Amino acid sequence: MYEKDDPRSSLATATAPRPDSGAAIAAAQYFDLHRLAPPGAATPDARTAVVRAQNVVLAHTEARTGDDLDNGTLDGELAVVVTGASPAFTVVTGEGSTRVDTPGLVVVPPGASRISVHDDGPLIRLVEAAEPAWRDRAANAEAYAADHPRVALLERWPEPVGGPAVRFYPLAGVPEDPARFGRIFRTRSFMVNFLPELDGPRDPHKLSPHTHDDFEQLSLAVRGQYVHHIRTPWLGDSSQWRDDEHVRLGSPSLAIIPPPTVHTSEASDPEVNQLIDIFSPPRTDFSEKPGWVLNADDYPMP
Template sequence: MYSSTDPRASLPTSTAARSDEPVAALATFELLTLPPAEVSARGSRTWYVRGQNFVLAFTRAVAGDPLRRAGQPHEYVIVSPQDGQTVAIEHGTATDSLRDKGVAIVPGGDSTVTLDTDADVVRLFDVRTTDLLPMCHNADSYQKPHPRVALLEPWPDPVDGPRIRTYRNADHPVEEGRFGRIFRSSAFMVNFGDARPGPRNPNRMSPHHHDDFEQCSLTVAGDYVHHVRTPWTAKLSQWRDDEHAEVASPAVAIIPPPTVHTSQAMGEGEHLLIDIFSPPRWDFSAKPGWVLNADEYPAPETVTAGV
């Protein structure tokens, strides 16, 4: 599990019920090796990958090419994974922008996202955005819900109502004793750390598991190996060999519960991995000060009461 210096070592213990259902397989997607699901008239390319409760849209955008959503039923999340770019957001008559790395939340309704330079942008839609589900590369994997994954129950709406919200990483430096840089919406949690140079120390790995939620690991810089071990059940037919999946960025890994997993940056150069969860994690939310916009997006009473 976690080393004594890892902030996650102090997380509260899950009380989720154990399951005898089959464990889903690790799924990894090196996006640039796959055909895009959409190519705009101006050349922006978009790939879609899903988990049980969400759709991730990764766009290699052409400057000035509008990414529009009309009649979007619920808010969605934008992740700007690079410095040196500005993501302009329009929602009705409201406008805002996100400069460099960071996260934005856009209300439901009609909206447009535009980049000022050729760059990558990620949009996260919850599973209620049904028009995007068939466009996902792994849509067939979720023809039936994965039984080990808890279904989405959205958390409370923001206390001051819907509006565009932007959170620049530069305004929220990583602090010792706090894990990463965590932002929350009613349906998502995004943990956005700082890029690190070079390979990960092989003597400082952090194998761990989650009882009932998927982890989506989005690698946006550098090469990684996702190490995954499937726990044995009483049924020998469900046993799997350990997996050590190598991916080059940009890539998405959908890591199923309750597999033991950890990710290892490999080689020289910059490495950056962004973790995404839907719904938000209750254990991270129970840690005071970890969720940087917790005053805007309240947690359910069961979390605030420490259950």
């Protein structure tokens, strides 16, 4: 599935696919986040696009200076994905406040929290799909009226070392490493991979079509444009077959890629392109690779 120089070629899942279950294969989903929530809308809620997958809800807010974003009182952790375009902000919990003004991943413990915004720009929040206040807001809630049989349900990984706390993992000081696939962080419920910025289009002769056995991939485009190439395997029921898809999306956008579709994403903007991949629960195969998960000391494996 991968070229020999692709670090994913050494993953256990790259060489040992599971026998097929025969269950129905879900359709891929594609979202232009600014179309769902116009960035010029007056209120933070109206500027927030909410989309869900089986186990995770993603909320993309075009925040403005002075916005006060209420995360609610959550049973699980909240993660905030901070990009180079994100504003400075302060996370406020019952334990105090934490200011963030550089890209990375913020993890907020269960309970009540708010985000006070100091500049303009996008903020991306992740919550567990079991959180009803967020789950019910999702634009695609109907797509998950029933659980997708091929997607493993979330079971939280162990508590972080030292117990619940606001933690910030900055990207600064974490150089790209060709032996490691992106810059990966995990929580009890999520895994976020900040893929490298690509200058110009991806070489169409060096794509990496591959499959996943039992988890969805959320590919969030934060810069540039991507063509998501998706092929649904043929099962015995030909009424469920789908044509190959080659869907072009700008940014910000989200593609939800179901198992076991064959997929690869091709950067196509002549300038800068960047994807952030999100998984829930965290990927075991990535976690088993020494040095790949940058905050593994804080968040142990099961």
